[in-house]
Amino acid sequence: HAACVVLQRRLRAMLQPPRKSNGTDSNDSNDDKNDHGKYLNAVAFVADGSILPRRSGRSSLPMSSPPAVPFVSPESEQLTRVVEVEVGTFWRRFLNEDGTTKVAAKTGDTTITMTSDTTMEDTKTVTKAATFDAISSVRMRGMIIPCGVTLIVGGGYHGKSTLLQHALVTGVYDKPPSDGRERCVSHPDCVSVRAEDGRHASDVNVSAFISDLPSGESVNGASVALKKDKTTRFRTGDASGSTSQAANVIEALESGASPPPV
Numbered sequence: 001h002a003a004c005v006v007l008q009r010r011l012r013a014m015l016q017p018p019r020k021s022n023g024t025d026s027n028d029s030n031d032d033k034n035d036h037g038k039y040l041n042a043v044a045f046v047a048d049g050s051i052l053p054r055r056s057g058r059s060s061l062p063m064s065s066p067p068a069v070p071f072v073s074p075e076s077e078q079l080t081r082v083v084e085v086e087v088g089t090f091w092r093r094f095l096n097e098d099g100t101t102k103v104a105a106k107t108g109d110t111t112i113t114m115t116s117d118t119t120m121e122d123t124k125t126v127t128k129a130a131t132f133d134a135i136s137s138v139r140m141r142g143m144i145i146p147c148g149v150t151l152i153v154g155g156g157y158h159g160k161s162t163l164l165q166h167a168l169v170t171g172v173y174d175k176p177p178s179d180g181r182e183r184c185v186s187h188p189d190c191v192s193v194r195a196e197d198g199r200h201a202s203d204v205n206v207s208a209f210i211s212d213l214p215s216g217e218s219v220n221g222a223s224v225a226l227k228k229d230k231t232t233r234f235r236t237g238d239a240s241g242s243t244s245q246a247a248n249v250i251e252a253l254e255s256g257a258s259p260p261p262v
Helices: 002-013 026-038 160-172 228-232 241-254
Strands: 042-047 080-086 103-107 110-114 124-127 137-146 184-186 201-204 214-219 222-225 234-236
Touching: 002 080, 002 184, 042 160, 160 184, 201 241, 228 234, 234 241
Parallel strands: none
Antiparallel strands: 042 137, 042 184, 080 137, 103 110, 110 124, 201 234, 214 222
């Protein structure tokens, strides 16, 4: 379990460079250019072979495969990446070459390592005193969600909501082995935003999205709009779909989400 968590946190750290505080020395700009290639410039990564569907809407356990179809990244130079994640020699011995977690069973003074594609006859027996393998990284292929605006389209039951809800939204959390999504990560600042008709809002500045709103009053049969200052301190006990989503975006930014939200 620990090796799986280490992999996810190292992979998550590769998505974007860390934020800089104000007053950073400008002499570091050359180092930033050299380090830029280490990052994916993305908000999320979904590895090939991941099992995203759950057994049911009320379960967090993975659906059996088949019928679940393992995720395969598209043939796109913009979206598909092959990443190499450095996890260290200690944790690497618990992971397969593609980052999936090995299943180990201990017998006496030996450890028998088994993977899903091997049998008991061809497993390797390793003594406790054995030295660690020199390999310290794993390599995996998958799809990134680049920074900016990404549109996900497709027919019914093609996995749009499954990708969004079970991979991207939950990618900020570490997953246990055999979850199916243990190689799917999102940037720690990611927030899921949606419309919430009827929600309460208090003193939220939604003027970036909405310049005026109907006040509910009318003059000579014409609706009177709220003044600009009313949308800079928007208040309501029954928000509409658009105003609620605007409020959710602003509140996400105020909570620390990185702009632009995706």
